[in-house]
Amino acid sequence: MLLLKLVLAVLATACILVVFTIVWVVSLNRGADGIDIDLVSAITLHSPLFWLLAITLLVAAGWLSRRWVFPA
């Protein structure tokens, strides 16, 4: 059960990060029909703001997992 919870928490976190990245990229390129893949990497992998928000999400996910997967 513990392993299942852990797997679910990791998968949910990964899904949230993927959705967040898609929303981030699309919102920064409103009006564009096509987005250059190099630009996608520039506004995600090379963006301090993106990583700040992504790490915030990871920390929040870790805190939630700590309370749900390993409750005291």
Next chain:
Amino acid sequence: MYRVRPAGSSGVSYHLNLTVPSLSVPGYGTWPCPPSGTAGVTAQQTAPPGTYINIQATEEATFCDVFYIEDGYSQECEAIGNGTALDGTGRELASSVFPTTVQVEGALTQAYWSGAPAPSCSTSLLGTRCSYAVKTNCTTATTPPDYNVGIINSGDYVGTATYVSWISAAACIRFNIAGPWICTPGLSFINSMNVVMPPYACTYNP
């Protein structure tokens, strides 16, 4: 899905039948409902006057090829339905015809910028982004493409290139066989810079 708002007598009941392969969905206010679909799927609901009821019949469709790639890209599923709702005395409360054809495809389109007009660029913490007004570059047989690209956001190539060509990929959907495709913003990659590309066989399913 079929929504009616019964008015009049209480205890009105309706049902929908779904028949494959034509997937017709006739709805009647009679009760009880004899199954008439291939698999005999019916749905019925009773509600007092003044309430909205939502009737839905679902049947596994033999020829519904949602997961079948028919022509290389397209997946399609067709459901044609019509419904009539009658009250307990036979009066028609509502009727509807709702043919729905859903097609989904992954679309590729080639587009280029030939140095003009000048792109609109902005620089921020995220680096420099430029919006290029592009023209599609597809073969005559595949023009206009399903995924029509007008603007591509990319890096700053002003001064370094006078011609840039991209291949863009996007997911598209449409709800009628002959209707226009609605596409997501696509992911693009540069396939040529300063070398004019020949027309590309873009995704074309009119």
